[in-house]
Amino acid sequence: MKHEMTNQEYNEYIKKKTPNSKIFTNCIKAFIAGGIICVIGQCITALMKKWGLNQEDAGTYTSIILVFLGALLTGLDIYPRIAKFAGAGTVVPITGFANSVVSPALEAKTEGMVLGTGAKIFTIAGPVILYGILASWLAGIVYWIISLF
Amino acid sequence: MRIGRQTVKLDNPPVIIETSSIVGVKEGEGPLRSAFDKVLTDDTLGEKSWEKSESMLQKQTMLLALEKATLAQGDIDYILAGDLLNQCVGAHYSVRDFDIPFLGLYGACSTMTESMSIGSMLVGGGFANHVMCLTSSHFCSSEKQFRNPLEYGGQRTPSAQWTVTGAGCAILASKGSGPRITHVTTGKVIDKGVTDISNMGAAMAPAAIDTLLAHFNDTGIKPDEYDMIVTGDLGVIGSDILVELMMEEGFDIRENHRDCGKMIYDIEKQDVHAGGSGCGCCGSVFCGYIYRELKRHNLKKILVMATGALMNPMVVEQGESIPAVAHAVTIEN
Known part of the structure; x- marks a missing residue:
């Protein structure tokens, strides 16, 4: 090239050329969709409590039901359609966690139950699980140190 | 004849005597629908995995090109083929049933003109009478290999592109009519x-x-x-x-x-x-x-x-x- 650009100049140039994601509208959509999922969760909790469960058990049942719904909607190819609109609104709630486990499991089915589904099921959720456990472990240590005084 | 640093001028320019193209459902809904030989109604092509579907897509495209050109397998001196998948499985599993010398290519999305470049030099140089240039990609197998699972709920960025489910095959010949x-x-x-x-x-x-x-x-x-x-x-x-x-x-x-x-x-x-x-x-x-x-x-x-x-x-x-x-x-x- 005559007007040879350095890599840095080129990367700055393409930044100008590349449209950004619409952060504001995406945030609004995520807020609405994520909010709706949370409202559904709240309704399930309220219903469970009405049926005689205590707060803790109602919460556990709510998680189980939401994970089931997330997994079911993933298998029916409905969850990714909602997620296309909702973005982070469907990634962050527990239903998104279900989606991130079920989707690689479904995809890897063709490679068998062990080396396919078994090995690939946590490819997306794996880091969340690992660092989630690590973070709770660190929090436990901090809690223990504080409780000494 | 070589001209300049990167170009070959073909003194005996090969003829593209026939081509064939098959595309997926989404591509068939696009503006070029009528230009393709065949539009799939099922992107799996009846296969059990996306990799097999892509191989079948290549195979059908190749067979269609032979049929359109009224040539037999024995008339083809080389197949030059490639795709996006690891070890070019799309190509390898599509050509294994054929009795034709094969050269596998990987040029990512440049494979169509890479195969036509090498093919025209083989024909133009007098080393072959008929060469088949073949390539394919499949949205689902590409997503699986390069990105996220199909059912994963994520958003694409505005700059992301959509992998075409489709295949093209061109037959180059030393003689004949055509471009x-x-x-x-x-x-x-x-x-x-x-x-x-x-x-x-x-x-x-x-x-x-x-x-x-x-x-x-x-x-x-x-x-x-x-x-x-x-x-x-x-x-x-x-x-x-x-x-x-x-x-x-x-x-x-x-x-x-x-x-x-x-x-x-x-x-x-x-x-x-x-x-x-x-x-x-x-x-x-x-x-x-x-x-x-x-x-x-x-x-x-x-x-x-x-x-x-x-x-x-x-x-x-x-x-x-x-x-x-x-x-x-x-x-x-």
Whole structure:
């Protein structure tokens, strides 16, 4: 090239050329969709409590039901359609966690139950699980140190 | 005959005697529907895995080309084929049932013109009478290999491109009637440090510019001599970069530049963000729409340049950038 650009100049140039994601509208959509999922969760909790469960058990049942719904909607190819609109609104709630486990499991089915589904099921959720456990472990240590005084 | 640093002028220009193209459901809903030989109604092609589906797609495209050209397998001296999948499984499993010498190619999305470049040198050099150039891509197998599972709920960035489900096959011959490949310009691997795997157009544009400049310098052909300068899958962003930076170099291709990635879909209606991509993009659009226009003499002289982002997700995760390559062939009626 005559007007040879350095890599840095080129990367700055393409930044100008590349449209950004619409952060504001995406945030609004995520807020609405994520909010709706949370409202559904709240309704399930309220219903469970009405049926005689205590707060803790109602919460556990709510998680189980939401994970089931997330997994079911993933298998029916409905969850990714909602997620296309909702973005982070469907990634962050527990239903998104279900989606991130079920989707690689479904995809890897063709490679068998062990080396396919078994090995690939946590490819997306794996880091969340690992660092989630690590973070709770660190929090436990901090809690223990504080409780000494 | 070699002219310049990167170009070969073919003294016995091979003829593209026949092509065939098959595309998936979504591509069949695009503006070029009528130009393809066949539009699938089921992207699995009745197979149990996406990799097998892509192989079947290549196989059917190849068989269709033979049928259209009324040639037998024994008439073909070489198959040059490739795709995007690891170890080119799309090609290897499609050609294993055939009794034809095979050369596998990997040029990512540049494979269509890579195969036509090598094929025309084999035929033009007198080493073969008939060569088949074949390539494919499949949205589902590509997503599986390069990105996220199909059912994963995520959002694509505006610069992301949609891998075309489609395949194209061109048969080059030493004799016959049809458009001829007169020049071959082979690209170099160019890497301008782009690391965003959702912006392939920007990663490939510098390779396209490099090859295009080499082509004009080597051949002395002026951009306006071409009815169409068609790139493979730069998409909306890559095309914009190519046209703008070529202007800065003193070559105006605004009027005659087209991009298969922009042609194959209705960008807005089909929600494909920056356009189509994949080997099958240039493969099906060239072997479908462009070849038909050449045969109808609506196009006289064109340059076809497929661009490939030689991207490996693992190496990009290790911090590397994305190298790219572009190969160009001149086709004259």
